[in-house]
Amino acid sequence: MVIRKNLFDGESYKAEFAIITYRWLVSRRWVTYADVLAEYLGLESSTQLEYSVSKYYEYTKDDDARKKGIRELKKAFPEVCSAIKERVGKDSIEEDGNNRNKRFRYVGKDNDPLADMRNAKVINNLRQYWKFCQDSAGFFPKSWLEYFFKDCQDLLDMKAKRQKGEQVISASIDRILTNIEYLPSLYEAISSKMVLEIDYKPFDEEIVTLMFHPHYLKEYNGRWHLFGHVDGKDPEFGYNIALDRIQSKPRERSRVEYVPAPKHYYDDFFNDIVGTTHEEDAVAKHIIVRARTNYMFNLIKTKPIHASQTIAKPFGKHDDGEYGEFELTIEVNNEFMGRVLQMGDGLEVMSPPEVRERFANRVKNMMEIYK
Template sequence: MATNKHAIIRYEALDRCFSNKGRKFFIDDLITYVSAAIEEYSGSKASISRRQIFKDMDFMRSEAGFRAPIESYKEGKKTYYRYSDRSYSLAMQQINPVEADLLKTTLDMLGRFKGLPQFDFVQELALKLKKSFQLEDLGDCIFFDQNEYLKNLHLLGDLLKIIQDKRVLYVRYQSFNQNREKSFLFHPYFLKQYNKRWFLFGQREDFENWSSLALDRIIDFSVEYDEVYKPANIHPDDYFEDLIGVSKPTELTAQLVRIKINKSLWPYIDSKPLHPSQKILEKKEDYTIIQLDVIPNYEFYAQILSFGQAIEVIAPESVRLAIKEKLIAMLDRYS
């Protein structure tokens, strides 16, 4: 496969065009889109010819390339191009033997850091890559908890590049609890995954505090090159210090929450703390009492309720009462 950087950018740009289910890309559209992609990457004007686009499509279709199912469709006197297999994308294809060897070498090198605290992620990452790219015949020996049906996963690469370039976005978005979409300027800071869902964090132009946008609820976005980017005024580690999950209610502050845990559940909570602030206040034969320094947000309540009768919030009274109200409302559903 060609290693020319502009060639790779062209293939990835064309891939986004051909896999776009909501728009038809004619040859002039492809030229414009690919030229813009190269200009965004290199910072200089790019001029792509029709001949180059057709050569790129031939390569992408070929056995030496990606065996991409690119088809042409007539619409009047014009022709547009897209994948005949609507689920196809370059990101889903197996890498070639040369790339596989390079990846194996990289994983072997990363393996030397195994055991160091700051490289705890390496072993899991290596297993994921080996299974995803079939670097070893792992068969059905290991599975990862991923949401393969989550919408907009293909946006991760573009958004990461936009964050690195410190660009402002114009976003069309519809949240889970709203019937209408909203449009706004957004200064993106970082991406975070929680509970098999991806979130984009940043500053909305019309909000004082940070916002989190669920990736699968983003309808569309574009880069606003004339807007001045506002850098983050707080580090993500500080932002999430008192949170479980991703939501941060602006009207709440962190509280010391005491929780009584049944002895049957304690080994699980002990090995996988609910929050980094977790500490033991009292340990008896039948139960353990812990304390968390957290904001009681949606994810906090969802996690506490998920443990059922094996867990009990004993303080503060406001949090205990909130859980009681939720349980009564749930019971009413079944009565």
């Protein structure tokens, strides 16, 4: 048997194509070079490719490094097939079609013939992650490390690195926040689908006890929020509480049936907002924000307000002055307003009129208190 180097190891284009090719083959579906290229490029199917595989690196407008990398597909695909045939037999891969449209299908008895290579890749990745955890102990909340690495040599190694001043990653904000120590147990409650009884004090209200079905944790602007379903409360899903308002350690309620969120619910929940808040009856609006200086334009360009942000007008001289504009489609909430207003007179909301008026009223109210 030929001793091969691990086809999946490393960060090369060839290794990426090998991983995708192998995943297709062990699924026992017919696969072509075009299918592998399409997945690599993030397309839904090979029908979305602009060119054939052989022509792609000649005509594509992708950067030069990527174009050269695509050539590695023609090396990776046959090497994966050859490695499988060596392990399982020459008849383990069927071929169909001519050279231009040839497709391949794995039919061998072993469901994971290159498991040793794949596992070696995973182990290598875990080693890298372990080193990352050691080097970045200043980035994660201390309570997380104490919880997940309790009684482990790893925790001692991390503390030793910190004492020697050898950490190489840290956070820019103070992570010693109220109730931050609850994060690990809340994460485990979500993972194990455990209902929690939580004593909670909403702002300017009395303490209430919530029967909380936790679904999702999100940090925004240095504050952690827990989302889920609460018995007897609206909304049915996406009920939001801030960790710093929890009054005592959450208690597990194993006899209460857990209510999960609908599939992909939280994938969409944050799409139209900045931060964590949906205001009552709010709808997404198309908003134009003007950057009044080149510095501010580049700042917002490189640090977007929201994922929907695109450039409406590049910075430069226009008929009504020098500026650049961005467009966003979002719900207006306090987090969005705060994000814009923190930039002072460098940003201006131009439209729609009702959103501009809301900003104008906020600025007027701010001016009143400074008179």
